[in-house]
Amino acid sequence: MTPRASALVLACAAATLALPASAQLRVSPQIAPGPRVDSGPRSADYIVAVVNSEPITNNEVRTRVLRFEQQLTQQGSALPSRNDLARLVLERLISEKAQLQLAQENGIHIDDSQVDQAEAAVARQYDMDVPQLRRQLAAEGVSLASFRQDLRNQITLTRLRQREVESRVRVSEADIDQYIREQQGATDAAATELNIGHILVAVPENAGEQQVRELQAKAQRVQERARAGEDFAGLARQFSDVPGAAASGGQMGMRGADRYPPLFVDAVRSLPVGGVANVVRSGAGFHVLKVLEKHQGGLPGVEVTQSHARHILLRTGPQLTEVQARDKLMDFKRRIDAGRADFGQLARENSQDASALRNGDLGWSNPGNFVPEFEDAMNALAPGQVSDPVVSRFGVHLIQLVERRQAKLSEREQRDVIRNMVREKKLDEAYAQWAQEVRGKAYVEFRDPPT
Structure with a gap:
């Protein structure tokens, strides 16, 4: 393999x-x-x-x-x-x-x-x-x-x-204030947010000593090129054995340090933003790690990647099944891609939400503003590209990414990002309680133990 x-x-x-x-x-x-x-x-x-x-x-x-x-x-x-x-x-x-x-x-x-x-x-x-x-x-x-x-x-x-x-789940202004106070006073690893660039040089199972040495040398050459200032995303696309590295450029995403493997956190703990760690070894192979972003106190950074998108939303129900909505939107996509229809005009005539008045325009959005299935599809698009139909709890969407930009957040926008973070935390707690309730109502009979 x-x-x-x-x-x-x-x-x-x-x-x-x-x-x-x-x-x-x-x-x-x-x-x-x-x-x-x-x-x-x-x-x-x-x-x-x-x-x-x-x-x-x-x-x-x-x-x-x-x-x-x-x-x-x-x-x-x-x-x-x-x-x-x-x-x-x-x-x-x-x-x-x-x-x-x-x-x-x-x-x-x-x-x-x-x-x-x-x-x-x-x-x-x-x-x-x-x-x-x-x-x-x-x-x-x-x-x-x-x-x-x-x-x-x-x-x-x-x-x-x-x-x-x-x-x-509900998040109040008091919840946001409390979260900010807690995170500003925190000093443990969970209060540090990191975005780590990661390149894996995989070591096959049962690799011989010579092959391991060669792969280690390869990882060290990649590390040296990264330290010399070469584009890390390009190195990840060329050398990383992590699935999806070509699309992500090796970025693991901004998250609390407690959500990274301890091996990675220990390797980058003392590094500044832009620092490249010494090559580390795990059971999977050799890892080259770079600190792309670092924020203390668990608060969001003042700069984020914003997306400007528009969409066409079809709501499903007795008059329009999900399959019919997907088929209709796929026809729109084919016509748009062929240059035979304009996205804005189709949105104005067909979208079943308030954005129809703006040709489907949703304006600039920060990470976490949309439901996950919508945001995942939007993030996979290049500017000008139109997605396949996307199903969410609101209906079926056709999404076009207009452009992206790096932007500094205002105080209000930072609070909006924090609101999403607090909501995720509360969702964790609500889910754990709900899952226990469902599990408690089930009749479970244990037979022979698994081996």
């Missing part, structure tokens, strides 16, 4: 065991197929638990455990014991089963068009088109049907959580 292919099969949406609720409340384009469960001798499958008469099998637990171990290894994080991880995975599977059953009781149905959208997002994340992604899945022994079912389950869970959890 090549390093790139090996990296591609590390994560599946259904294996996000350690993500906070705010991350789970979205169907992320970072979903990727999971590995085949073919290491070691295979034993007969058996039931380890039953959730409201629906079984969970040992192979389900084993597959999730392997995926999570591989994710942690690539990140350079410490691995828990196999028994502890199996118990964690089993509890997560029980929780998911109970939530999926609740979604079915509430009539939440995800059609194929929504799964198609998620599959296309996965392909974009890994610099592929959908046929290439499917060939990669087949090469890794991953069933397309099971992969799409994982996507369908995750979209279902997202819709259920949006319906049940988001209505519980």
Whole structure:
């Protein structure tokens, strides 16, 4: 298996065991197929638990455990014991089963068009088109049907959580003031926000000493070029074995230091913005790390990347199904791309929200202003480009990115960014409480322990 292919099969949406609720409340384009469960001798499958008469099998637990171990290894994080991880995975599977059953009781149905959208997002994340992604899945022994079912389950869970959890969350001005006071007085790692540039030179399993030395030397050459001032994004596109590096330029994104692998945080702790760390080694290979941004106190930076977009929104209901809305918007996209129609005019005539009066113009937006599925699609566009139809809880959107810019935030805008941060924190708490309630109402029978 090549390093790139090996990296591609590390994560599946259904294996996000350690993500906070705010991350789970979205169907992320970072979903990727999971590995085949073919290491070691295979034993007969058996039931380890039953959730409201629906079984969970040992192979389900084993597959999730392997995926999570591989994710942690690539990140350079410490691995828990196999028994502890199996118990964690089993509890997560029980929780998911109970939530999926609740979604079915509430009539939440995800059609194929929504799964198609998620599959296309996965392909974009890994610099592929959908046929290439499917060939990669087949090469890794991953069933397309099971992969799409994982996507369908995750979209279902997202819709259920949006319906049940988001209505519980409110953020007041007092909440924002309290958060600012807490973060300004904080001194621990969680109060430091970092955006780290990351290049992975992957080391294959069972690599010999000579190959390891060669790969280490390669990583050190990349590090030297980065320290000499060469464009880090260009180096990431050329050398990194991390999936999606070509699209991200190696940027891992602004987040609290506690949400980075400790190996990475320790390596960059004393570096200023622009500093490049010494090469570090993990189970996945050699890492070249650069501090792209750093903010103390957990408060947002005064400068952000803003996006200027416009959209056409079609609301679904008895008169217009989701499939019909997607088909109509795809026809709009084809006409716009062919130069036979104007986006603004179509928005003015068809968009079912107040932006229709402005030719669909949404103005300049800061990160976090839109729902995740909309923002993910918008962020993947180049200026002037039109997205495929995007489904959100508001309906189906066609999005055009007009332009991007770097901008300093006013005090009011900084408070808006903080509002989103506080809301994410409250979503975590609300989700944890809600998930416990759903889990507590389920009848669970434990059978033989997983192995």
